[in-house]
Amino acid sequence: xxxxxxxxxxxxxxxxxxxxxxxxxxxxxxxxxxxxxxxxxxxxxxxxxxxxxxxxxxxxxxxxxxxxxxxxxxxxxxxxxxxxxxxxxxxxxxxxxxxxxxxxxxxxxxxxxxxxxxxxxxxxxxxxxxxxxxxxxxxxxxxxxxxxxxxxxxxxxxxx
Amino acid sequence: xxxxxxxxxxxxxxxxxxxxxxxxxxxxxxxxxxxxxxxxxxxxxxxxxxxxxxxxxxxxxxxxxxxxxxxxxxxxxxxxxxxxxxxxxxxxxxxxxxxxxxxxxxxxxxxxxxxxxxxxxxxxxxxxxxxxxxxxxxxxxxxxxxxxxxxxxxxxxxxxxxxxxxxxxxx
Numbered sequence: 212x213x214x215x216x217x218x219x220x221x222x223x224x225x226x227x228x229x230x231x232x233x234x235x236x237x238x239x240x241x242x243x244x245x246x247x248x249x250x251x252x253x254x255x256x257x258x259x260x261x262x263x264x265x266x267x268x269x270x271x272x273x274x275x276x277x278x279x280x281x282x283x284x285x286x287x288x289x290x291x292x293x294x295x296x297x298x299x300x301x302x303x304x305x306x307x308x309x310x311x312x313x314x315x316x317x318x319x320x321x322x323x324x325x326x327x328x329x330x331x332x333x334x335x336x337x338x339x340x341x342x343x344x345x346x347x348x349x350x351x352x353x354x355x356x357x358x359x360x361x362x363x364x365x366x367x368x369x370x371x
Numbered sequence: 372x373x374x375x376x377x378x379x380x381x382x383x384x385x386x387x388x389x390x391x392x393x394x395x396x397x398x399x400x401x402x403x404x405x406x407x408x409x410x411x412x413x414x415x416x417x418x419x420x421x422x423x424x425x426x427x428x429x430x431x432x433x434x435x436x437x438x439x440x441x442x443x444x445x446x447x448x449x450x451x452x453x454x455x456x457x458x459x460x461x462x463x464x465x466x467x468x469x470x471x472x473x474x475x476x477x478x479x480x481x482x483x484x485x486x487x488x489x490x491x492x493x494x495x496x497x498x499x500x501x502x503x504x505x506x507x508x509x510x511x512x513x514x515x516x517x518x519x520x521x522x523x524x525x526x527x528x529x530x531x532x533x534x535x536x537x538x539x540x541x542x
Contacts, residue, residue, distance in 0.1 A: 222469050224466050225465065228451075228453065301473045302476050303476050304479060323473045
């Protein structure tokens with residue numbers, strides 16, 4: 212199952228490196244969407260069905276942590292599933308890790324420089340979670356579009 | 372000792388130590404190598420260069436520039452990004468910015484261990500032939516010259532004038 216991954220970093224080279232690392236880590240098959248800062252990412256997230264996001268911290272306009280807080284607020288308001296949000300950043304003090312994970316609501320944290328092996332270890336649970344949420348969304352969509360008589364389930368029996 | 376003997380422009384040694392430790396750790400992680408620090412601190416970059424620059428605020432305001440020559444930059448960029456990046460391309464600015472950003476993150480962590488608070492800015496990029504960062508020398512400037520397999524590069528540390536007296540433990 213293909214996951215739509217939003218890669219957010221103000222450095223184009225770093226976005227390419229994250230995408231290359233994720234592809235080589237083979238945790239999932241990805242379709243990438245890129246954003247240069249948190250504000251652009253938020254717009255892309257609203258317009259597209261994003262399954263997972265990899266977020267830089269220090270960016271102009273809207274930082275990564277501000278983006279994470281905003282996404283969590285939106286998810287709560289809309290009663291949406293919380294998609295995995297992973298910080299990919301040069302910040303590495305304990306205070307910053309806590310701020311991202313505990314205060315903002317990020318799911319994971321990976322420090323630059325990262326290796327493919329590190330990605331495989333640290334990101335697996337997040338890509339797994341993204342796949343579970345994607346399956347659930349796909350099933351819900353299918354249920355909404357399939358006529359009751361074709362479902363074969365109790366709805367089909369009732370209305371078939 | 373009279374007060375005039377205290378140089379408040381000079382960068383605290385703890386910061387220089389943290390920069391050196393961070394550079395060695397970050398460089399080893401990216402390029403699997405420990406670069407060699409030159410014996411003297413002269414600023415000898417004369418040809419076309421690019422620099423990633425970051426400022427730090429906190430207990431001691433200062434800035435760091437990672438200066439790469441036209442010869443060294445593409446070698447480092449190739450290893451860092453995993454693909455070829457020409458010296459004159461905009462992507463080279465991204466690489467210079469990202470390299471100094473990563474070392475700055477490590478510096479903040481190293482300074483925290485030394486009980487020095489620091490918050491880093493976003494990186495900016497400078498290019499020039501020769502690259503001129505002012506002031507070029509003086510008590511507030513430290514130049515570190517490193518040599519590695521990829522070539523020679525420089526770190527330029529500049530303290531914000533007269534603020535090092537605010538360091539913890541100093542009166």
